[in-house]
Structures are given as structure tokens and as C-alpha cells.
Amino acid sequence: MANENLRLRSALRDLVALSTIPAGWIGIEPRTIATGLADILAGSLGFDFAFVRMLDPTGGVTIDVTSGRATRSFLDWLQTQLSTLDESLRRQTIQNIAGFDERPISLRGMIVPIGFNAYAGLVAVGCERSDFPTEADRMLLTVAANHAATAFRSANLVNERRQAEQEVCKARDELEMKVAERTAELQQAMVELARSEAKLIEAQRVSQTGSFVWNVSTHERIGSREFFRILGFDEPHSVTWEMVLERAHPEDRAQVVETVRQASRSGKDLDYEHRLLMPDRSVRHVHVVAHAGRNSAGQLEYVGAVVDVTAAKHAEEKLHKTQSELARVTRVTTLGELTASIAHEVNQPLAGVIANAEACLRWLDRENPDLEAARRSVDWVIKDGNRATEVIRRLRSLVNKTDSEKTPLDINDVVNEVVALVQRELASHQISLQMKLAPALPMILGDRVQLQQVIINLVVNGIEAMQPVTDRPHELVIRSGLDDTQQVFVSVTDCGVGISAENEERMFNAFFTTKSSGMGIGLSICRSIMEAHDGRLWATACSPHGATFQFTLPMNADTASNVQSFLSSAGAAMPNPARRTRRPISPAPPGVH
Ligand SMILES: Nc1ncnc2c1ncn2[C@@H]1O[C@H](COP(=O)(O)OP(=O)(O)OP(=O)(O)O)[C@@H](O)[C@H]1O
Ligand SMILES: [Mg+2]
Known part of the structure; x- marks a missing residue:
């Protein structure tokens, strides 16, 4: 009875010792858990030998830890037991044996899985006691293995979370890198765009060609800066199409309206010249060319150019004058x-x-x-x-x-x-x-x-x-x-x-x-x-x-x-007009008249 009391008390003490374990194990590495478990089993819980095999949650190397001393025959027994287990738990040899007990003793052994179906590994203990394993031994081992499983799971979770965090960090870094790359590309594209826009503006200015797009269905009209400059508007945004039309020379306006109306009705290209009467009463000549096409919505749209041909017109007039003078001289x-x-x-x-x-x-x-x-x-x-x-x-x-x-x-x-x-x-x-x-x-x-x-x-x-x-x-x-x-x-x-x-x-x-x-x-x-x-x-x-x-x-x-x-x-025969009939230049001899 006194013995029983003692055993119960020591079991209770061991249980209390075990119950403190999980708090220390939460979130730590499987190897530390395995070592801690082995040490508790072979130390505090008084078993002579403890072997813990823990699987690496990340799928890496299996961890083997031993504590206490084992006899060779116990180890052989253990090795034999292990060889019957699942692939992940079965390893050929048990490494890291702390030491062998050379005394002529025999150890009784017990193997307990860590976690359901030993998903986290196993624990084996060897004990000299002849009553091993008692109910208390079984209970203690099971509790210890369960604690180890819980710790293993939490280690897994920590590990997974860490991995997830790492992946998130990696993804964030990649994203940031990509954003930085894209931003740089975008900036480069913006610079290129600004450069080509500047070139286009310059080209339009030099060639005195303004471009425009006119959606016939929506009446939307967009013009380039040069387009409005040719028409003599400083602030393009406040210009309406009616104001643009107003610029047409009063003598040409009706013709322009008619030409555009006819072309847009039949969806034909535009190609015409007319004069502009500028606010300072000067006259400009413009040549308008526009291609009729359909936009993605199937609406008729003109994309075209207005060229200021005033200088060319003046040169043409001068040339014409020179030609006329030359013609006169050669005449x-x-x-x-x-x-x-x-x-x-x-x-x-x-x-x-x-x-x-x-x-x-x-x-x-x-x-x-x-x-x-x-x-x-x-x-x-x-x-x-x-x-x-x-x-x-x-x-x-x-x-x-x-x-x-x-x-x-x-x-x-x-x-x-x-x-x-x-x-x-x-x-x-x-x-x-x-x-x-x-x-x-x-x-x-x-x-x-x-x-x-x-x-x-x-x-x-x-x-x-x-x-x-x-x-x-x-x-x-x-x-x-x-x-x-x-x-x-x-x-x-x-x-x-x-x-x-x-x-x-x-x-x-x-x-x-x-x-x-x-x-x-x-x-x-x-x-x-x-x-x-x-x-x-x-x-x-x-x-x-x-x-x-x-x-x-x-x-x-x-x-x-x-x-x-x-x-x-x-078809009718006509007299040949080449035969100029000349009348006599002198009167007929006297008497004839
Ligand atoms: N009827 C023709 N038969 C053969 N060759 C001709 C005839 N008419 C013109 N040509 C050729 O064309 C050239 C140019 O003629 P064009 O009338 O422009 O100048 P041109 O007669 O030489 O000089 P000009 O300026 O005094 O008229 C002539 O020099 C001649 O070689
Ligand atoms: Mg000649």
C-alpha cells in the first residue's frame, strides 16, 4: 500500500513535470522538442534510455535523438521494431547513441507514436525495471508523446506561418521590384512619349501641318496644337467647330460646308483647298485632306491634316507671273x-x-x-x-x-x-x-x-x-x-x-x-x-x-x-477654212466696178 502510494505520488509528480512542458515547447524547432523529450524521459521520468525520432515538418531530414544508456541487445530489438514501421519512420540505423550500458542487465522497451498514426514520429524508451511498462509508465509516455505531437503541430504551424510570411515577403519584394521596374519603364515610356510628342509638334510646326480627328456620328472633333495655330486660335480647348468654320473665307465658306457635307454623307475622303480670313484680315490658303474610316464602334470618322499652303500659293503666284513674263519675252x-x-x-x-x-x-x-x-x-x-x-x-x-x-x-x-x-x-x-x-x-x-x-x-x-x-x-x-x-x-x-x-x-x-x-x-x-x-x-x-x-x-x-x-x-463635208479667200486688194480694172 505504502509502495502503491509512493508510486502514485511519483507518477503524479512526473505528470506535473510533464504538464509544464508544452508551454516551453510551443513554437520551437522539432530538434529541440525531440531533445527536450528525450531528456525528460531519460532524466526526470527516470527511464534508463529514451529514443525520439521526429519527422521534419518541412519534409527534410528525420531527427533522431537519444538520451541515457542502452544495451546493445535493446538497440537491436529497437532497430528490428523500427524496420516494421512506415517508410518515413523506418530508418536503418539509429544514430547519435549517447552510450551503451555494458552491465549485464536487460532493458524492457516500449515504443509510442507521436501524434495520430505517428505522423510526427515516435518515441521509444528502455527501462531496467522488471514491471515496466506499468500503467503509469504507459500513461506518462503517452502524455509525453501527445505533448510532443502538440508541440510538433505548433512547430509545424509556426513553420508554415514563417514560410507563408517568407513567401508573402518574397512576393511583396518581387511585386515591389516589378512595380519599380514598371515605374522605370513607364517613366522611360513617358519620356519617349513626351519626346515623340515634342517631335510631332515640331514636325507639324515646321511642315505647317495640323492634324485632326472628326467623328461624324458624335460630332466630336479633336485637333492638334498646329491645327489650331493655323486657324489662329491660341487656346484650342475653348474652340468650337463653328468657330473653326467661321475662319473660312466668307467667299469660300458655303463651298467648304457643301464639300464636307457631301463627303460625309457618302463616307468619301476629303481633299479640298480654301482660304481662311484671319482676324487681322490677312488671307491664308489651306489644303485639307482627310481619310474616311470606321472606328471600333463602326462610326464614320475622318482622320486628316490641314496644311498651310499660303507660302506655296504665293510662290506659285510668283512663278506664274514669272512664267507669264517669260512667255511674253519668248513671244x-x-x-x-x-x-x-x-x-x-x-x-x-x-x-x-x-x-x-x-x-x-x-x-x-x-x-x-x-x-x-x-x-x-x-x-x-x-x-x-x-x-x-x-x-x-x-x-x-x-x-x-x-x-x-x-x-x-x-x-x-x-x-x-x-x-x-x-x-x-x-x-x-x-x-x-x-x-x-x-x-x-x-x-x-x-x-x-x-x-x-x-x-x-x-x-x-x-x-x-x-x-x-x-x-x-x-x-x-x-x-x-x-x-x-x-x-x-x-x-x-x-x-x-x-x-x-x-x-x-x-x-x-x-x-x-x-x-x-x-x-x-x-x-x-x-x-x-x-x-x-x-x-x-x-x-x-x-x-x-x-x-x-x-x-x-x-x-x-x-x-x-x-x-x-x-x-x-x-460627217457633212465642209469647206476647208484654211483656204482663206482673199479679196482683190486693188479694184478691178477700170470699168469693172
Ligand atoms: N517638230 C520637232 N521635230 C523634232 N524635234 C523637235 C521638234 N520640236 C521640238 N523639237 C526638239 O525639242 C527641242 C526643244 O524645243 P523648244 O521649242 O523647247 O526649244 P528650241 O526650239 O530648241 O528653242 P526655242 O526656245 O527658241 O523654241 C528642240 O531643240 C528640238 O530638239
Ligand atoms: Mg522652239
Whole structure:
């Protein structure tokens, strides 16, 4: 009984000792737990030998700890027991044995799992006592193992939490790093963006091109800084589209509105020029180009540019003036070459004046002056005088005129006027002229003098091209008519030296000449005159020799309706207008009148 009391008391004492353990073990490493457990078992609880095998919660090495002394045979027994356990608990040899008991004693052993199904490991004790294991021993071991399991679990939790914390820290660090990287990239992108925006602004400023986007459905309009600068607005944000439209020159505004309205209705691209009237009353010329497209919402949207072409327009006007002046100078030069023809053209009516005046005198000197006949002669004198005045007026306009002035013209009239001027020139070079002018051509809108200049240049070039030719008759053919596209054409064909493929286009370049005395300016002027008339001028080599120079002119819109009548009359034979019927410059012999 006294023994029993003692045992109970010591068991109670051991239990109390054990109960203090968990507080110390919470949150500590498995190895410390294993060592502490082994020491308690082999120390405070009085077992002779304790072995603790703990699994590493992180899946690392298994921890083996021993305390006290074991006999070799006990260790063999223990090893055998372990080999029957699960893979994780079964290890071949038990390491770290503190010492062997060499006394001839035998140890009784017991193995207790730590945690359910020994998930945390196991504990084995060896005891010399012959009554081992008593109920109290079993209880103490189980309690100790349970404490170790709890500590192991808490160590696991701590470990997991630490790991989770580490992972969170790592993730946070990575995130911070990524944020820093992205921020740097973003800053770099911002710098690049600012740089390219600055470049774009500069490019727009230098090229005087403003860009804009216009959503037709939402009426939203966005413009670049240069866009508003061209329009003369300092603060783009406060500008409405109506204010932009207000800038259009009053004379152009209606046209602009109409053009934009029509294009946006049909979803067509925009391409037009108009003037702006600025607040200081200055005028700017702008060229608007915009591409029509659909945005992601399928709405019609224009993306375009407004180019300030004022400087170009002024330069163009200056160029035009220079060209006109040059054209005038070359006209004078050409006329200089045609003095013989001109003199003839002027002399012809003057000779008529003299002859008719003399005839008049003769009618009056008669014994019975024939006043009727004298009057007719004076009529002739007046008419010839007028004709001479007309020739001189035309010559003067050829010499002086620089301004372009387009009027509805019959191109055949223009051809005939030129032919009159070059008659003598043709005759002196033994050139036979054939005129194949289509009758009743529709009118064209043109500058009479400029068109005369073109034809004169072509005829003079033709004459000069035939000069070196000695083995065939010199023939020049001037044709007029309507081509397949209903445009009026005039062509001048010679049988001269012809043109090489290489020179076919070069001839129209200013200062290209193959003549020792040529300036090489004639054809380039002809071409610019044609362009100013929306016409075209080109050359083709003729077979077997010679060349044809042809120009086409759009017909005057007002006379377009005449085409039909022209076409129906074209089949009818008409007298050749080239045969200018000249009336006698002198009265018929006396008595005839
Ligand atoms: N009918 C033609 N046949 C062959 N070559 C021609 C004919 N017309 C022009 N050319 C070629 O084209 C060149 C340029 O002609 P263009 O009338 O421009 O200048 P040019 O006659 O040489 O000098 P100018 O300035 O005095 O007219 C000529 O030099 C000549 O080589
Ligand atoms: Mg020439």
C-alpha cells in the first residue's frame, strides 16, 4: 500500500513535470522538442534510455535523438521494431547513441507514436525495471508523446506561418521590384512619349501641318496644337467647330460646308483647298485632306491634316507671273523671227489701202467722176485700214499681254490667226501647209494669246525640224477635231528630222535644245500654258519620219451641249477654212466696178 502510494505520488509528480512542458515547447524547432523529450524521459521520468525520432515538418531530414544508456541487445530489438514501421519512420540505423550500458542487465522497451498514426514520429524508451511498462509508465509516455505531437503541430504551424510570411515577403519584394521596374519603364515610356510628342509638334510646326480627328456620328472633333495655330486660335480647348468654320473665307465658306457635307454623307475622303480670313484680315490658303474610316464602334470618322499652303500659293503666284513674263519675252523673240510674215500681214492691207486710194483718185479724176465707184474704193480703203489696225492690235497684244484671260473660243479661229502670221515664213522655207480643221468644233475656254503662242511655237519648231531635210518635200499638216474623250485637239505634224524616244519627254524640259540658236524654252512654255488650261501636250514620232505635236483642251462647259450638234454635223463635208479667200486688194480694172 505504502509502495502503491509512493508510486502514485511519483507518477503524479512526473505528470506535473510533464504538464509544464508544452508551454516551453510551443513554437520551437522539432530538434529541440525531440531533445527536450528525450531528456525528460531519460532524466526526470527516470527511464534508463529514451529514443525520439521526429519527422521534419518541412519534409527534410528525420531527427533522431537519444538520451541515457542502452544495451546493445535493446538497440537491436529497437532497430528490428523500427524496420516494421512506415517508410518515413523506418530508418536503418539509429544514430547519435549517447552510450551503451555494458552491465549485464536487460532493458524492457516500449515504443509510442507521436501524434495520430505517428505522423510526427515516435518515441521509444528502455527501462531496467522488471514491471515496466506499468500503467503509469504507459500513461506518462503517452502524455509525453501527445505533448510532443502538440508541440510538433505548433512547430509545424509556426513553420508554415514563417514560410507563408517568407513567401508573402518574397512576393511583396518581387511585386515591389516589378512595380519599380514598371515605374522605370513607364517613366522611360513617358519620356519617349513626351519626346515623340515634342517631335510631332515640331514636325507639324515646321511642315505647317495640323492634324485632326472628326467623328461624324458624335460630332466630336479633336485637333492638334498646329491645327489650331493655323486657324489662329491660341487656346484650342475653348474652340468650337463653328468657330473653326467661321475662319473660312466668307467667299469660300458655303463651298467648304457643301464639300464636307457631301463627303460625309457618302463616307468619301476629303481633299479640298480654301482660304481662311484671319482676324487681322490677312488671307491664308489651306489644303485639307482627310481619310474616311470606321472606328471600333463602326462610326464614320475622318482622320486628316490641314496644311498651310499660303507660302506655296504665293510662290506659285510668283512663278506664274514669272512664267507669264517669260512667255511674253519668248513671244517677242518668236515674233522677231517672224518679221517677214508679220510685215507681209501688215503690208497686205496697207498695199490694199494704197491701191484702193489710187483707184479712188482715178475714179474721181475721170472727166465724169464716178462717185459711186470712188465711194466703193473708199469703202475698201476703210476696210483695209481696219484690217491693218486689227493686225497691229493683235500683234500688240501678243507682245504686251501677260495676264491670263480666258474666254470662250473657237480653236479653229486661233489656228487661222496663227497661220496668217506664219504664212510668209512657210513660203520662204518652201513648206506646203495642209489644214485639216474639223468644222463647227465646240467652243473651248482659253486665253487667245497664249493658245496662239502654243501653236506658233509648234509651227516654228516644225519649220525648223524640216530645215535640214533635203530629200523630200517639206509638208506641215495642222489638224483640229474632237478626240475619243470628247476633248478638242489640235495637232501639228511635220516631216522633219523626227524625235528619238530618249528625247520624247526631255524636249519639254526648260532649256533643252538641240539647236545652236535655240533657247530650249518654247515647248516648256507650251506645256505650262496647256496645264493652266487643264489641257495636255505631248509629242509622238511619226513613221517613217517627222513628228506630231498634239494638245487637247477640255471643252467649255457651256458649250458642251454643242457637242452633239458637232458630232452630227461632223460627217457633212465642209469647206476647208484654211483656204482663206482673199479679196482683190486693188479694184478691178477700170470699168469693172
Ligand atoms: N517638230 C520637232 N521635230 C523634232 N524635234 C523637235 C521638234 N520640236 C521640238 N523639237 C526638239 O525639242 C527641242 C526643244 O524645243 P523648244 O521649242 O523647247 O526649244 P528650241 O526650239 O530648241 O528653242 P526655242 O526656245 O527658241 O523654241 C528642240 O531643240 C528640238 O530638239
Ligand atoms: Mg522652239
